[in-house]
Amino acid sequence: MNPSDELPLAGLRVLELASVLAGPQVGQFLAELGADVLKLEPPAGDVTRTWRTLAEDPATTVTAYFSSANWGKRSQLLDLTIEAGQTALHQLAAAADIVLTSYKPGDAEKLRADYATLSALNPRLIYGHITGYGPTETRAGYDAVLQAETGFMHLNAPGPGQPPQKMPVAIIDLLTAHQLKEGLLTALYRRERTGQGALVQVSLLDSALASLANQAATHLVTGQEPQPLGSGHPSIVPYGTVYTARDGTRLLLAVGADQQFRHLCAVLHRPEWADDARFRRNPDRVAHRAALEELLAERIAEVSGQELLAQLGQLAVPAGAVRTVGEALAHPLAQPMLLPPAPGFPHAGVRTVAFRSSAWPMALSLSAPPALGPE
Structure with missing residues (x-):
């Protein structure tokens, strides 16, 4: 038996009309779980094929950015601005299970690639549609703009009055991808019971707002505006602040309980801090x-960071060293999350599926991110 036949989505047929990151991330997720994903690209290809860092080969069409969301797929060029391309799409959609799109509202209808058109050919079709601001707003959605508009950049500033900062990954795109995955899996479950497909719509705006979590709740409950604290936490201390130890180790504490704080004080040989009325309880x-952050910064600067982390680990006090991306990927625990190089692409990749189950195997490998496919 082919190992891919044991995966839970084996036999599922997916057409990916989406581009950039959010939609393609969903496509790779489905491919990792066994689905057959055909990426239908316009004649110029997915725009991320041109997004290169200075360190990359200027001739390649499989850029690092493109590879972050396109493992395990096949590629085919399809010009939906002409009738022949639309006819080809309709033939493919008639036999598909899922279609992924990221058109601005109204654009899919112009290309005859909308849910109404395709579902008329295939009532079991599940159609996932990503927009920037919802199905009635024609404004295009861009991750950085949504980070600005939904409070993420404001909260990500180093502190009050400091310049807002964008997250270093397209976090709103990734949150939107997760929302669409959940919607599609819900629709698949419903189809098993009803035999009917569904339109699943997700916007970057809604996904961002849903992910504000405790920050949104703080505003709604208190009426006050949450303020940027750098990497600090608004309701837990010490939690998130980065300290530099004597040996140059940059480390972060995530002390969420009073007992953990007592252990921290003991390890730092400052037990009196735990009995100080200013610091005894989290509030x-x-x-x-x-005052506490100043004391911690001064004391941690006097000790070995590596020894401190080891001692805190023995006492189950949450803490960790600040790693670079390369250091994080090289860590032994990260190895199961890496996709091995594949023919045509001699580089590793990162899985989008981070869960595991005893009911099916993990996909041990995937085909490489595809070069531009034939017409």
Whole structure:
């Protein structure tokens, strides 16, 4: 038996008309679980084929960015601005299970690639549609703009009054991809019971707002505007602040319980801090954040960071060293998340599926991110 036949989505046929990151991330997710994903690209190809860093080969069409979301797929060029391309799409959609799109509202209808048109040919079709601002807003959605408009950049500033900062990955695109995955899996479950397909619509705006979590709740409950704290936490201290130890180790604490704080003070040979009325309980520490952070920064600068992390680990006090991307990917625990190089692409990749199950195997390998396919 082919190992891919054991995967839970084996036999599922997916057409990917989406481009850039959010939609293609969903396509790779489905491919990793066994689906047959055909990426239908316009004549110029997915725009991320041209997004290169200075370190990359200027001639390649499989850029690092493109490879981040396109493992395990086949590629085919399809010009939907002409009748022949639309006819070809309709033939493919008639036999497909899922279609992934990221058109601005109204554009899919112009290309005869909309849900109404395709579902008339295939009532079991599940159609996933990503927009920037919802099905009635024609404004195009861009991750950085949504980060600005939904509070993420404001909260990600180093501190109050400091310049807002964008996250270093397209976090809103990735959150949207997760929302669409959940919607598609829900629709697949429903189709098993009803035999009917569905339109699943997800916007970058809604996905971002849904992910504000405690920050949104803080505003709704208190009426106050959450303020940027750098990497600090608004309701837990010490949590998120980065300290530099004597040996140059940059480390972060995530002390969420009073007992953990007592252990931290003991390891730092400052047990009196745990009995200080300013720091005894978490609400006290939040109220006296600046004073505690100053004391911690001074004391941690006097000790070995590596030894401190080892001692905290023995006491189950949450803490970790700040790693680079390369260091994170090289860590032994990260190895199962890496896709091995494949023919045509001599580089590793990162899985989008981060869960595992005893009911099916993990896909041990995937075909490489595809070069531009034939027409």
